Amino acid sequence: MKFIASDRIDGLLERLGERGPVWAPREPEGAAGTVLFAPWRPGDAVELDRFTTLSAKKLVLPASEKLLSFSYSLTPEGEALDITGADQGRGDTVLFGARVCDARAFTVLDALLALPPGESYQDPGYRSRRRNLLVITLACTAGDAACFCSSWKEGTASTQGSDLMLYPAGEGYLARSVSPRGEELLALDIWEDSDLEPPELAVTDRVPFEALEAKLVGSLFSDLDFWRELTAKCVSCGYCTYTCPTCYCFDMYDEMSSSRDGERCRSWDACMFYLYTLETSGHNPRPTIAHRYRNRIGHKFSYYPANQGPVLCTGCGRCIRGCPVGLDIRDVLRAAGER
Amino acid sequence: MNGIVDTIKNVLKETDLVLGWTTDPVTGVATPARFHDEKEAEQAVFDSTCAHNLAVHLPRLKDSRVGIVAKGCDARSVIELIIEHEVQREQLAVIGVGCGSLLDVKKIWRRYGYGVAIKDRDDSLLIGGEQVNRDEFIQRKCHGCLEADPDIYDVIAGEVTGEIPTDTVRPHPLHDMFVSLTPAERRSFWREQFSRCIRCYACREVCPMCFCRDVCIMQTQIPRWAGGAVDAKQSEMIQLIRVNHLAGRCTGCGECERACPVGIPLMLLLDEQNHAIEEMFAYGAGASLKARPPLLVFDVNKDIWGKG
Structure with a gap:
């Protein structure tokens, strides 16, 4: 297998930088120990041992983006509305040091946002960013107490969504391509040949959720007491949805620069917010935290798999690690299974 | 002087629920919990990982008689909520607890990994078996602690410290x-x-x-x-x-x-x-x-x- 020594990672990142911006896990200064995927520049330290607080989804779904700009004019000759779409053309972006759960999340999102034309609605922004994203994934030899990706069949061995896999071995990493673009990367003259064996991969917590798909639209849906009890400590912030690699909901709005000109934009939105389902009439079909959390779990483990195929979760554990009130989604899933 | 479990059990005789903490079995640190009866109250704890300010829940519980476990800093929030008429003094049973500074569990997890074993005993802090400088891992707010002991309470659980836990207000x-x-x-x-x-x-x-x-x-x-x-x-x-x-x-x-x-x-x-x-x-x-x-x-x- 191909191999790269740890002290040559910077060299690899520089070569990757020739293809486009490189994003890697880094600890920003003054961020209280938070590790985030951030643009990498030569000289920047990369943090490959610890997990990132935020997922890498903003590379395909930015936290906010302009979709189009519009301008209305009224002259003696008549009225006109000019609409200019946002520029979707872009080169490659390289994501380095994603984990298996991060990479697989892209394929989970693809099931809705990158279906072939004609089959569904199209999200050109997502499609173009996804197509141009190169994903270099670091396989996990150890998880932490929040990881539960082994709930899925392939667990830590999954290569879905990745172009190139890196496996910790010796004083560096073994590399294996899992896509044609990954093959291109292996052709770079930076790799050595190695006889090292790939490492034993981590086995994480397993949470059974198969039975939930039917239950969440059946007995559990009308069981509001169940949701009230489990979400009693929830404060309804957007932490879990915004750190989640597969939550994709957004809100569309116009930013007006005058009464006639403006931009149509979208930003992340979270189903845990009261305003998310507030209707113009003033009615809100999900008025309490229990209603909203029920939807969050229902969407992830029932409605999405029923409509799109995959479960809208990859077991990355981010919603667990930093929840301000220590709400563990696995407790909810297990309790739902037993109810 | 009763421990936290017995105190909560007593308070439950006059309230609908008590806001407190229990230990998360996965991480071994405290997580907010609600206790409605004696059996549930058996799970109650108070330790240096009880950082959450439970007063945040009070404005959502206007129609209940609520018991709340409060550290000195939490008690200030309770007082301010009463002053602003978000909660009535009469509907509350405040269980005061003395606090000797709290651990910044998130900081520990970010450095050592989520769920790492944390043992906090008096002057020594062990993280994953390794002895570390406790001062480095306490909540930032505890460095400028204003109130180690609650200024409002109906009953005290355990012992109050009677002093500000850090050396000076910073x-x-x-x-x-x-x-x-x-x-x-x-x-x-x-x-x-x-x-x-x-x-x-x-x-x-x-x-x-x-x-x-x-x-x-x-x-x-x-x-x-x-x-x-x-x-x-x-x-x-x-x-x-x-x-x-x-x-x-x-x-x-x-x-x-x-x-x-x-x-x-x-x-x-x-x-x-x-x-x-x-x-x-x-x-x-x-x-x-x-x-x-x-x-x-x-x-x-x-x-x-x-x-x-």
Whole structure:
């Protein structure tokens, strides 16, 4: 297998930088120990041992983006509305040091946002960013107490969504391509040949959720007491949805620069917010935290798999690690299974 | 003097529920819990990982008789909520607990991994079996602790410490660095910090005094006060609005900073403001049930700022 020594990672990142911006896990200064995927520049330290607080989804779904700009004019000759779409053309972006759960999340999102034309609605922004994203994934030899990706069949061995896999071995990493673009990367003259064996991969917590798909639209849906009890400590912030690699909901709005000109934009939105389902009439079909959390779990483990195929979760554990009130989604899933 | 479990059991005789903590079996650290009966109360704990300010739940429990376990800092929030009529003194049974400074569990997890074994005993802190300097891993707010023991309580569980847990009352750890910056440097410091903000509003939702909640002006559509973009400029403005709305109301519990997923030092803004208000109006939010907030009683003809 191909191999790269740890002290040559910077060299690899520089070569990757020739293809486009490189994003890697880094600890920003003054961020209280938070590790985030951030643009990498030569000289920047990369943090490959610890997990990132935020997922890498903003590379395909930015936290906010302009979709189009519009301008209305009224002259003696008549009225006109000019609409200019946002520029979707872009080169490659390289994501380095994603984990298996991060990479697989892209394929989970693809099931809705990158279906072939004609089959569904199209999200050109997502499609173009996804197509141009190169994903270099670091396989996990150890998880932490929040990881539960082994709930899925392939667990830590999954290569879905990745172009190139890196496996910790010796004083560096073994590399294996899992896509044609990954093959291109292996052709770079930076790799050595190695006889090292790939490492034993981590086995994480397993949470059974198969039975939930039917239950969440059946007995559990009308069981509001169940949701009230489990979400009693929830404060309804957007932490879990915004750190989640597969939550994709957004809100569309116009930013007006005058009464006639403006931009149509979208930003992340979270189903845990009261305003998310507030209707113009003033009615809100999900008025309490229990209603909203029920939807969050229902969407992830029932409605999405029923409509799109995959479960809208990859077991990355981010919603667990930093929840301000220590709400563990696995407790909810297990309790739902037993109810 | 009863322990936390027995005290909660007693309080449950006169209340519908008690807000407290239990130990999360996965991580071994405390997590908020509600106790409704004696059996549930068996699970109650109080230790140095009970950082959450449970007073945040009170405005949502207006129709219940509520018991609440409160540290000194939490008690200040309870007092301020009573002053602002968000909760009635009569509906509450406050279980005071003495606090000897709290661990910053998130900081420990970020450094050593989620769920690492934490053993906190008197003067020694063991993380994953390794002895570490405890002072390095306590909550930032505990460095400037205002109230080790609660000022409002109906019953005390365990022992109160009777003293401020850290050696001296200190400002925010970043205070000295911040005041040494020029205005332009301060601006770029906050721009850099807020460039990480994802607008998850965890800061707002964990704040006991941010009880506008679902109708917060940062998200209302009509009128739209804040722009929708997720960028440093918007986040900075949103946070300045929040900080201003907490003028004379922030009790310094530090929950916003603890909850922030990206480590923005929000209490630096609030501490500076709290100190300014203390100087100008001799008022500290939540310090006393008898005090009246300056915004409520300030008389421009009598109390001219700076006059003395």
